[in-house]
Amino acid sequence: MPVVSDRVNAVSESITLKVSAKAAALKKAGVDVVGFGAGEPDFDTPAFIKDAAKQALDRGETKYTPTPSIIELKQAIAQKFNRDNNLPYKPEQITVGAGGKHCLYMAFMAVLNPGDEVIIPAPYWVSYPEQVKLAGGVPKYIRGEEKNEFKITPQQLESAIVPKTKVIVINSPSNPGGHAYTPEELKALADVAAKHPNVLVFSDEIYEKLVYDELKFVSFASLHPKLLEQTFTFNCHSKSFAMTGWRVGYVGGPKEIIDAINKLQSQMTSHITSFCQMPAAMALSNPRGPETIEKMRQEFERRGKHMWQRLSTLPKVTCVRPRGAFYCFPNVSAYFGKQDINDAVSFSAALLEQNHVAVVPGNDSGFDTHVRLSFATSMQQIDKGLDRIAEFLTRLM
């Protein structure tokens, strides 16, 4: 009889999947569902990157490559880190994995021993705690307060660090909160981390290019001279280049652990798809890259502002203004106690069933009072969905 391992049994089943499965079933049955669930850009991958993949195939780049990727890609990433982030990583301090998610997972696997603690600010991306548990670690949460735009303070961070702390996760701009730290706020957190040289920092910077209101993005490891030895910087092509399906992510950090990640990957997936590697390098080095990203960023900024303004006018709903990424994360708890609604999951299920709008409950992100709405969809869909939400709330009142 097949028996699932304790390791996998310890991982939570995503409750959000239930809502997305229901949305998919409704759509299949012909219902006009407005989807605010997507965690990916609605733009296509830029043509110049797709052309580069076709050329890579025609050149025969279809065979095994070195585990951390071809040297051209590592060099392009090193240049990007130097140019955009003021991070002097050398190619040997970089490895490439199947998306940001895979890089994070391998890094947790490479550094955690059983019982090691990982500090995760909430609200958080759903995969951090589960990846930590899979690697034998223990997630420890710091709650970001809504009145502080979900951002944790240096005092909160300092008091959360204990002898068992192995890693601090920083994610700015953030999924699902939509918040982003200013350079000064991040510097204050960096100063705390630098006082604890035995604690590593995993800085998830995958939404780096999507910042709004003239906020300046800075890389965590660039904020204190000591942090380069403690910090791993994660990034990917998924969000900034609209390449979610390509599965290209990368991490820079101290060589010893990058080597350990390579050892692990060499026994898992070997490397990412060969013909995605040259296009990924080209995306980072071609001058058309920044132009394309900027166009998408401007459009996301316009939509995000619009969605946030509309959410803010809904009675008894509070919403932190998104400063980055493509999510609004409103608090809907004032409606708990109506019908059978008692948390974000039941709220999302009722909204989907009654008014056909799909949102992601915040339960898996540590906030069962909030729901996540992605604005990676058209203005027209945003307005249609918000009209329906307004109607739904009116009925609940």
Ligand SMILES: Cc1ncc(COP(=O)(O)O)c(C=O)c1O
């Ligand atoms: C905060 C955060 N980190 C990492 C990832 C993983 O990105 P990728 O699609 O490159 O694996 C996501 C994806 O949604 C994310 O939101």
